[in-house]
Amino acid sequence: MSKPATRPRRxxxxxxxxxxxxxxxxxxxxxxxxxxxxxxxxxxVSAETRKRVLETVRLLGYAPNFGxxxxxxxxxNTFGAIVPTMENAIFARxxxxxxxxxxxxGITTLVASSSYxxxxxxxxxxxxxxxxxxxxxxxxxxxxxxxxxxxxxxRVPYVVAWAYSGAEKxxxxxxxxxxxxxxxxxxxxxxxxxxxxxxxxxxxxxxxARARVDxxxxxxxxxxxxxxxxxxVETTYAIANGAIAFATLMQAKPRPTVVLCGxxxxxxxxxxxxxxxxxxxxxxxxxxxxDDIEIAEIVTPSLTTVRVPHRRMxxxxxxxxxxxxxxxxxxxxxxxxxxxxxxESLGPPPA
Amino acid sequence: MSKPATRPRRxxxxxxxxxxxxxxxxxxxxxxxxxxxxxxxxxxVSAETRKRVLETVRLLGYAPNFGxxxxxxxxxNTFGAIVPTMENAIFARxxxxxxxxxxxxGITTLVASSSYxxxxxxxxxxxxxxxxxxxxxxxxxxxxxxxxxxxxxxRVPYVVAWAYSGAEKxxxxxxxxxxxxxxxxxxxxxxxxxxxxxxxxxxxxxxxARARVDxxxxxxxxxxxxxxxxxxVETTYAIANGAIAFATLMQAKPRPTVVLCGxxxxxxxxxxxxxxxxxxxxxxxxxxxxDDIEIAEIVTPSLTTVRVPHRRMxxxxxxxxxxxxxxxxxxxxxxxxxxxxxxESLGPPPA
DNA sequence: GGCATGACCGTAAGCGCTTACATTTCGCCA
DNA sequence: TGGCGAAATGTAAGCGCTTACGGTCATGCC
Numbered sequence: 001m002s003k004p005a006t007r008p009r010r011x012x013x014x015x016x017x018x019x020x021x022x023x024x025x026x027x028x029x030x031x032x033x034x035x036x037x038x039x040x041x042x043x044x045v046s047a048e049t050r051k052r053v054l055e056t057v058r059l060l061g062y063a064p065n066f067g068x069x070x071x072x073x074x075x076x077n078t079f080g081a082i083v084p085t086m087e088n089a090i091f092a093r094x095x096x097x098x099x100x101x102x103x104x105x106g107i108t109t110l111v112a113s114s115s116y117x118x119x120x121x122x123x124x125x126x127x128x129x130x131x132x133x134x135x136x137x138x139x140x141x142x143x144x145x146x147x148x149x150x151x152x153x154x155r156v157p158y159v160v161a162w163a164y165s166g167a168e169k170x171x172x173x174x175x176x177x178x179x180x181x182x183x184x185x186x187x188x189x190x191x192x193x194x195x196x197x198x199x200x201x202x203x204x205x206x207x208x209a210r211a212r213v214d215x216x217x218x219x220x221x222x223x224x225x226x227x228x229x230x231x232x233v234e235t236t237y238a239i240a241n242g243a244i245a246f247a248t249l250m251q252a253k254p255r256p257t258v259v260l261c262g263x264x265x266x267x268x269x270x271x272x273x274x275x276x277x278x279x280x281x282x283x284x285x286x287x288x289x290x291d292d293i294e295i296a297e298i299v300t301p302s303l304t305t306v307r308v309p310h311r312r313m314x315x316x317x318x319x320x321x322x323x324x325x326x327x328x329x330x331x332x333x334x335x336x337x338x339x340x341x342x343x344e345s346l347g348p349p350p351a
Numbered sequence: 352m353s354k355p356a357t358r359p360r361r362x363x364x365x366x367x368x369x370x371x372x373x374x375x376x377x378x379x380x381x382x383x384x385x386x387x388x389x390x391x392x393x394x395x396v397s398a399e400t401r402k403r404v405l406e407t408v409r410l411l412g413y414a415p416n417f418g419x420x421x422x423x424x425x426x427x428n429t430f431g432a433i434v435p436t437m438e439n440a441i442f443a444r445x446x447x448x449x450x451x452x453x454x455x456x457g458i459t460t461l462v463a464s465s466s467y468x469x470x471x472x473x474x475x476x477x478x479x480x481x482x483x484x485x486x487x488x489x490x491x492x493x494x495x496x497x498x499x500x501x502x503x504x505x506r507v508p509y510v511v512a513w514a515y516s517g518a519e520k521x522x523x524x525x526x527x528x529x530x531x532x533x534x535x536x537x538x539x540x541x542x543x544x545x546x547x548x549x550x551x552x553x554x555x556x557x558x559x560a561r562a563r564v565d566x567x568x569x570x571x572x573x574x575x576x577x578x579x580x581x582x583x584v585e586t587t588y589a590i591a592n593g594a595i596a597f598a599t600l601m602q603a604k605p606r607p608t609v610v611l612c613g614x615x616x617x618x619x620x621x622x623x624x625x626x627x628x629x630x631x632x633x634x635x636x637x638x639x640x641x642d643d644i645e646i647a648e649i650v651t652p653s654l655t656t657v658r659v660p661h662r663r664m665x666x667x668x669x670x671x672x673x674x675x676x677x678x679x680x681x682x683x684x685x686x687x688x689x690x691x692x693x694x695e696s697l698g699p700p701p702a
Numbered sequence: 703g704g705c706a707t708g709a710c711c712g713t714a715a716g717c718g719c720t721t722a723c724a725t726t727t728c729g730c731c732a
Numbered sequence: 733t734g735g736c737g738a739a740a741t742g743t744a745a746g747c748g749c750t751t752a753c754g755g756t757c758a759t760g761c762c
Contacts, residue, residue: 018505020748031712036750046710061501066482067427068748070418071717087447088645092438108478111462127459131417153412154369239645272649294439294590298623300651371718382742387720397740419718422747 019060028056039064070132078108079321080128081137084116084206085237088265089293091139094161097314098137105322107134116237118205122147129156135321137161141168142207157324161317162308163208164335171324173316173334177208180306180338181215181260182222184288187340188258189223191348193286196220197249197256198232199242199266212262212290231256235266242269243276246287250279257285257349264289264296264305271299271345282347292341301344309336370411379407390415421483429459430672431479432488435467435557436588439616440644442490445512448665449488456673458485467588469556473498480507486672488512492519493558508675512668513659514559515686522675524667524685528559531657531689532566532611533573535639538691539609540574542699544637547571548600548607549583550593550617563613563641582607586617593620594627597638601630608636608700615640615647615656622650622696633698643692652695660687 025032030053037044038053045053056062070076079102083091099109110128114121122144128136129150136151136158151158160172188196198216201209213232220230231252235241242265249259261267267289274281281287281301289296289305296303313336320330376383381404388395389404396404407413421427430453434442450460461479465472473495479487480501487502487509502509511523539547549567552560564583571581582603586592593616600610601624612618618640625632632638632652640647640656647654664687671681 021750022748032749033713033751034711037711040750044710049710061504063477063481065422065748067418067421067719068717069750071416071422071719071747072749072751074717074750076418086437087440087443089439096438108482126414130414131459239649268649275651295646295649298590298619298646298650300626372720373718383719384721384743385741388741391720395740400740416718419747420720422749423718423720425720425747 018065019062021062021064024053024056024060024062027060028053076132076134077106078110078131078133079135079137079318079325080110080112080125080131080133082112082114082121082124082128083139084114086111086113089295090263090265090291091162091310093293094310094314097311098318099314101315101318102322105318107322116202116206118142118144118147122150125150129154135159135325137317137321139163140207141165141170141172142205157321157330159317159320159324159330161313163211164333165207165211166335168333171320171330171333173313173320173336175308175336175338177211178215178218180308181212181290182218183215184290184306184340185216185219185260186222187342188260188286188288188346189219189225191286191346193258193349194225194229195254195256195258196230197252197259198230198262199245199249199259199270200232200234200262201237201266202234209262216260237263237265239265239269239272242266243273244269246270246273247277250277250285255285258346259285259287261287261289264291264293264303267303267305267345268295268299271301271303275300281345284350286346286349288346296341296343299345304343304346305341307339307341309338312336369416370413372413372415375404375407375411375413378411379404427483427485428457429461429482429484430486430488430669430676431461431463431476431482431484433463433465433472433475433479434490435465437462437464440646441614441616441642442513442661444644445661445665448662449669450665452666452669453673456669458673467553467557469493469495469498473501476501480505486510486676488668488672490514491558492516492521492523493556508672508681510668510671510675510681512664514562515684516558516562517686519684522671522681522684524664524671524687526659526687526689528562529566529569532563532641533570534566535641535655535657535691536567536570536611537573538693539611539637539639539697540570540576542637542697544609544700545576545580546605546607546609547581548603548610549581549613550596550600550610550621551583551585551613552588552617553585560613567611588614588616590616590620590623593617594624595620597621597624598628601628601636606636609697610636610638612638612640615642615644615654618654618656618696619646619650622652622654626651632696635701637698637700638696640696647692647694650696655694655697656692658690658692660689663687 021032021035025035035053038050042050102109112124114124125147138158138160139162141160141163162174164172164174164176200213203210231249233245233248235245249256259270261270267287270287279285289303292305292307296305316334323330372383372386376386386404389401393401453460463475465475476498487507489509489511491514492511513525515523515525515527551564554561582600584596584599586596600607610621612621618638621638630636640654643656643658647656667685674681
């Protein structure tokens, strides 16, 4: 009577059902504990047993049930990453590096995208945490207070990437968007440009976009330029919108001699529009981008832009999160240096 | 003795720990079953009790544990998608549509990428299934026999997208890559081209790439052209490789008058190389792509390519999988029609 | 030869949830 | 008023895994 009659829940065709740890154990004539150890801490099992068990695993096509594993181990070996968009290459390279780095630690990456919406991002954070993400990679500092509160309460380690600012005390890895854009603007001004156009991505909920605009203004001030020397158009992320914004700027009078863009995608749209309108770049007007994604090199003319250390951010973030997850010290925020890639789209202003 | 002393595993700070179903039950003075019912089948609970329970849920900030839920319910409401790459936009739009469609059904999408490797893909399939994916979206027909065997054995519903072939009996939604490329080649031949270059992605493990090459050959045969009129270069997926391959083709003598590319990424590389070498496109040599991703429109000259119904494939695949998961009929494979987008990069051969 | 020492392995308790089945409650009709 | 079926709720058995704890040997040392 010590073992009550069990209700058979199992499929009636045991042969076709997913094999379980127990099946493997039975076939290999060991206990479930040993099988589990073979899979998780192989060093604790003798070579002979291990071989036999792994053989059986392969034979039965056994795959551990994730839910059960997470439930028992209270750890999923899954990290989450929430990026604003996956529609273009901006975060692709960094994410790739992140995933690769985590892969070396046996960690799976779950990717979600927030469509640049803090509200949506908050929902994604909750979803990923409920799904057991051990740690999270987030982009930029801007998000709802509830998001941060939730993360703290749940004690989920996270790191902010693609942005670095000495002012924020939370862990981050990235570069100073403001300084980077300031440096680029400086080069532009040094070439003699005095009337600037700026196409920025939406700034609400996007600290990187804001910082880049601020960088432009910083540089202008340093050069003693008045704010009205800058024409600013804010639009959402898409090639087509870059084109529209460029058209708008070209109607201003006097016309800007250079159009700075908050990212390469908008810049690509601007270049396409320039070509459509027969405006020579950079002879009639210069254009610059930001990010240095692949298209920067293949558009005509090729794009002068800010090269961002995508891969190093991804790898670095992975390292930091692994350390945190293991209860170790992540070593503090990291500031990386972006550089400016000079190509054809930037030249001196027309005479 | 019926109940042995329990080992306390629980956190020593109950206040900070995640609340469990049991906590909610205790606070609301009901059984765990009732709480569970409130969350999953509210109709089975009296309005009064339901209100009290949901109140408690909010109060405690309870969030169900995904692993436990999956384990007990044997269903995760999670579908998986494995695409060859996320590095560029090729699958982005389709994936986006897939995710959106599933979202309407309360289903989360897990995305993984196989880097065009069947072996890696097999591992990804196992991972996703182990993670409880209720159904899978796969790209193309080519994969290891073990992958298919595994899927059948585990009885995981799946659908193959981005490819359709009457010959395969497995469920798929997509278009006929071979016929599409044949149609494009026909246009090329109709313009008078007789010496063709073809840059293809690696064909091993990639039925779409093979089908596209076959399509070119079909069209050539229909025109009575000998096979040696085609120069073929196979390379891996990357802009830079497209450039190298183009350079190779340009050294052939006699030189091809048109370079067909297996996809837009390779074509973008080819165009960049042409520009670098001062080869006018399409005056000196024509170039075509395949996929019609965003860059096709912004490169110079803009790219003549095959427009693929990305979004409809994503949505259709989602619908089919939901039906299958619910034990309903998915309605059979779907063949969609790609169309040819004529732009600037294709013209008649030089005189 | 006796005994401490590891290396290896088995036993079994839970992880937090769903759900089959048992039990209670309640409305309603004869 | 008694009885009966439906509705509401409780009870408790697992889901498949990890891991603390304890047992069993062969080994090495005095």
